[in-house]
Amino acid sequence: MAAVLRKLIQGRLPALAGVLCRRSGNEGHLFLNSSGSTLMQPRCGYSSPTESVIVEMDKATGVALLKLNIPPVNSLSLPLLTELAIVLDKLEMDKHCRGLILTSAVPNIFSAGLNLFDMMDKPNEHYSEFWRAVQEIWIKLYGSSLANIAAINGSSPAGGCLLALCSDYRIMANNPHFTIGLNETRLGIVAPFWFKDTLLNTVGKRTTEISLNLGALYSPTEALSLHLVDRLVPETQLLSAATEEMGRWLQVPDHARQITKSMIRKSTLEGLLNQREADIKNFVEFISRDSIQKSLQFYAQSLQKQKQHIHPPSSSCRQQISSVTFARSPWYSLIQRS
Numbered sequence: 001m002a003a004v005l006r007k008l009i010q011g012r013l014p015a016l017a018g019v020l021c022r023r024s025g026n027e028g029h030l031f032l033n034s035s036g037s038t039l040m041q042p043r044c045g046y047s048s049p050t051e052s053v054i055v056e057m058d059k060a061t062g063v064a065l066l067k068l069n070i071p072p073v074n075s076l077s078l079p080l081l082t083e084l085a086i087v088l089d090k091l092e093m094d095k096h097c098r099g100l101i102l103t104s105a106v107p108n109i110f111s112a113g114l115n116l117f118d119m120m121d122k123p124n125e126h127y128s129e130f131w132r133a134v135q136e137i138w139i140k141l142y143g144s145s146l147a148n149i150a151a152i153n154g155s156s157p158a159g160g161c162l163l164a165l166c167s168d169y170r171i172m173a174n175n176p177h178f179t180i181g182l183n184e185t186r187l188g189i190v191a192p193f194w195f196k197d198t199l200l201n202t203v204g205k206r207t208t209e210i211s212l213n214l215g216a217l218y219s220p221t222e223a224l225s226l227h228l229v230d231r232l233v234p235e236t237q238l239l240s241a242a243t244e245e246m247g248r249w250l251q252v253p254d255h256a257r258q259i260t261k262s263m264i265r266k267s268t269l270e271g272l273l274n275q276r277e278a279d280i281k282n283f284v285e286f287i288s289r290d291s292i293q294k295s296l297q298f299y300a301q302s303l304q305k306q307k308q309h310i311h312p313p314s315s316s317c318r319q320q321i322s323s324v325t326f327a328r329s330p331w332y333s334l335i336q337r338s
């Protein structure tokens with residue numbers, strides 16, 4: 001079974017594998033730049049603010065801390081997804097790496113989900129390439145043989161929530177301004193079946209039904225009560241809590257944990273692996289419809305407008321606006337009763 005998981009992961013993006021550069025003089029740190037070309041060039045200074053995926057490897061424990069670093073909101077664009085795929089391959093192939101903690105280097109945002117502009121006003125070839133990259137990340141993360149903990153240090157809508165759902169365990173910073181959930185229907189789009197399956201496997205059918213249909217975004221406290229996340233901690237303790245939790249997962253022999261994980265996730269993974277091309281075709285057909293494009297444009301504009309109403313838009317104020325707009329969910333009480 002572990003071999004099945006490994007096979008799922010290896011052999012994808014083979015041309016890109018192995019091009020990570022290791023920072024000389026700072027052992028165990030991998031840094032990638034959002035420009036594909038720089039990936040090929042070993043560099044000695046990596047403190048530029050344009051680093052989009054940062055990996056800090058603790059060689060003593062074999063735990064990699066992976067930080068998404070694309071301000072302002074860590075939206076999952078095609079270049080970011082491509083880089084992330086390379087990093088995940090590299091970590092999977094590193095025999096010393098046993099665990100992965102996924103978090104964000106951007107204050108208050110874990111990830112804003114898929115980059116809206118990769119789904120708007122583009123040729124079908126772009127949609128197709130973009131969706132393949134989204135699939136790839138899900139396959140790698142959901143099928144990862146590593147113990148994987150999400151340290152959710154900010155808002156995490158839609159694709160951001162999906163990233164967190166791929167982990168084995170989710171710890172969220174207990175900040176009432178943060179929200180998490182699959183809110184796709186609020187944008188006039190539809191979460192594909194494998195987003196749905198990932199949520200279903202985590203929170204069960206009734207909560208999935210209500211959450212997905214209504215596009216609900218939850219506060220950390222709500223998310224905990226629905227088992228969308230496993231634990232809340234004060235923001236300042238998030239990384240230490242994730243590290244401590246990782247210790248618990250790494251006490252289990254890797255092969256036993258990997259085979260168990262594979263047994264539980266294999267059929268869900270195969271659901272997509274067996275029909276990737278059809279899923280890409282569906283996505284392209286759906287996203288290129290005029291009505292869907294209009295919905296996305298309207299939504300993207302509404303994000304802009306929220307800011308225009310406030311002068312000047314302090315970051316704490318903007319955070320509150322987003323929370324009020326998307327998070328307060330009257331349907332939450334329905335779930336509580338169900």
Ligand SMILES: CCCCCCCCCCC/C=C/C(=O)SCCNC(=O)CCNC(=O)[C@H](O)C(C)(C)COP(=O)(O)OP(=O)(O)OC[C@H]1O[C@@H](n2cnc3c(N)ncnc32)[C@H](O)[C@@H]1OP(=O)(O)O
Nearest residue numbers: 075112113114115116155157158159190283303318319322
């Ligand atoms: C038959 C069925 C077939 C089905 C086939 C499949 C169908 C399609 C499936 C598609 C699945 C989609 C998944 C997704 O992930 S869609 C993305 C959803 N994301 C969101 O809804 C989040 C939107 N953003 C926010 O709510 C807030 O930005 C956030 C709470 C994350 C942060 O708030 P804050 O106030 O701090 O920041 P701003 O809102 O001011 O944003 C700053 C700038 O960032 C831009 N932005 C925000 N989110 C995105 C994004 N997702 N993509 C690109 N850009 C984004 C925002 O516009 C601001 O830009 P400017 O500074 O230029 O104004």
